[in-house]
Amino acid sequence: MDIALLRGRLVYQGLSLGLVAMLCSAALVIGNALTREAIRKAEADDLAATLAQVLPEGSADNDLLADPLKIGAGGTAVTVYRARKAGALTGAVFKMASRGYAGDIVVLMGVAPDGRLLGVRVVKHAETPGLGDKIEVAKSKWILAFTGKSLADPPAEQWAVKKDGGVFDQFAGATITPRAVVKAVKDGLEFFAAHREEILR
Amino acid sequence: MNTMKLFKDGLWENNVVFSQLLALCPVLAVTTSGTNGLGMGLASTVVLTLSNVIVALIRNFVSREVRIPIFIVVIATLVTLVDLSLNAWLHELHKVLGLFIALIVVNCAILGRAEAFASKSPVSASALDGLFMGLGLTLALTVIGLVRELFGNGTLFAQASLLLGPHFAFLETTVVPEFNGALLMILPPGGFLALGLLLAAKRVLDARLAAGSPAGAKLATQGA
Numbered sequence: 001m002d003i004a005l006l007r008g009r010l011v012y013q014g015l016s017l018g019l020v021a022m023l024c025s026a027a028l029v030i031g032n033a034l035t036r037e038a039i040r041k042a043e044a045d046d047l048a049a050t051l052a053q054v055l056p057e058g059s060a061d062n063d064l065l066a067d068p069l070k071i072g073a074g075g076t077a078v079t080v081y082r083a084r085k086a087g088a089l090t091g092a093v094f095k096m097a098s099r100g101y102a103g104d105i106v107v108l109m110g111v112a113p114d115g116r117l118l119g120v121r122v123v124k125h126a127e128t129p130g131l132g133d134k135i136e137v138a139k140s141k142w143i144l145a146f147t148g149k150s151l152a153d154p155p156a157e158q159w160a161v162k163k164d165g166g167v168f169d170q171f172a173g174a175t176i177t178p179r180a181v182v183k184a185v186k187d188g189l190e191f192f193a194a195h196r197e198e199i200l201r
Numbered sequence: 202m203n204t205m206k207l208f209k210d211g212l213w214e215n216n217v218v219f220s221q222l223l224a225l226c227p228v229l230a231v232t233t234s235g236t237n238g239l240g241m242g243l244a245s246t247v248v249l250t251l252s253n254v255i256v257a258l259i260r261n262f263v264s265r266e267v268r269i270p271i272f273i274v275v276i277a278t279l280v281t282l283v284d285l286s287l288n289a290w291l292h293e294l295h296k297v298l299g300l301f302i303a304l305i306v307v308n309c310a311i312l313g314r315a316e317a318f319a320s321k322s323p324v325s326a327s328a329l330d331g332l333f334m335g336l337g338l339t340l341a342l343t344v345i346g347l348v349r350e351l352f353g354n355g356t357l358f359a360q361a362s363l364l365l366g367p368h369f370a371f372l373e374t375t376v377v378p379e380f381n382g383a384l385l386m387i388l389p390p391g392g393f394l395a396l397g398l399l400l401a402a403k404r405v406l407d408a409r410l411a412a413g414s415p416a417g418a419k420l421a422t423q424g425a
Contacts, residue, residue: 008264016267017270028281031282032285035285035290042289046296128384128388129387131384191304
């Protein structure tokens with residue numbers, strides 16, 4: 001039958017739409033199957049590389065991703081990755097979030113067994129470009145100031161930006177963002193202190 | 202359908218952004234810097250070319266009544282496949298572009314070209330149309346991004362090496378060092394301001410060109 005005639009038929013229209021949807025679904029299934037393994041590996045590599053950023057070089061000889069520990073805190077579970085060297089724990093790495101100027105700011109932090117910060121990085125945020133995004137290590141060295149700090153140093157009341165009487169710099173035109181990062185890091189240290197036994201076990 | 206006409210149409214006379222005023226969602230959302238604009242433009246170009254080719258291939262089998270859902274399904278599938286492939290095999294690039302790729306689905310310019318051009322034209326012309334329209338979009342996004350970046354941040358193509366690789370680090374220019382900038386240009390209103398000013402500039406330029414050549418006189422009376 002002539003294709004031009006066929007195109008006017010309701011049955012043909014329904015079937016052709018169904019066929020296209022089916023072919024597209026098939027393409028997606030194949031695409032997903034072909035890329036799944038590569039994406040999983042790339043994401044695992046990403047995570048490993050991110051975790052390594054907040055740990056001093058050479059502080060782990062185990063596979064951090066192999067033995068994650070899930071700890072429930074305030075309704076949401078925090079996954080703690082533990083770095084070991086020759087069997088002894090050298091650091092715990094986990095994510096902590098707090099509300100920034102635009103959405104949640106997620107920081108990844110490495111903490112030594114004695115509660116000192118080994119390193120902090122912001123891994124996700126939606127702060128204003130050019131102002132709040134100085135919390136990214138690619139744009140400013142600000143975040144590196146946390147390294148070596150702990151709950152005792154500086155004392156608890158100085159865990160704040162300078163404007164609030166603390167020790168951490170704020171940015172010109174953006175106070176909410178660094179304030180949120182400082183809070184996230186402090187929350188993280190308190191979380192570590194509260195679950196220290198469990199993590200070090 | 203000659204190549205030269207398609208080229209001029211896509212990049213200038215019928216430019217997706219500057220003439221058709223389509224695709225304003227990605228235009229205003231991602232053009233906070235030249236690099237972002239360029240990345241979004243290139244990713245859209247790939248999808249636009251592929252979708253035009255596929256739509257032209259199946260154009261004789263598609264009934265008028267169901268053409269829109271069919272085109273949308275094809276475009277959404279393409280975008281997802283491009284997203285998956287980039288994530289799997291060009292992971293570094295995907296980390297920079299990841300957010301933008303899903304946004305391509307809502308780029309009405311792609312459905313617009315499928316409907317207005319590819320569904321009525323042979324495959325080769327459709328492929329060229331997709332490519333040139335895509336390049337026109339890339340040009341527009343990059344220029345708007347550069348204008349906003351320059352006034353908002355005092356830089357040009359900041360972090361281009363993240364997108365294009367370390368060889369393109371030379372593109373990264375700081376025009377005004379330690380410039381705190383007009384934040385407004387980076388925020389959403391800046392997108393409207395930059396777009397409006399550039400549209401006005403293009404019309405002035407078109408009017409000048411039209412006045413200069415007799416063939417363009419007609420164009421000028423149409424309001425270009």
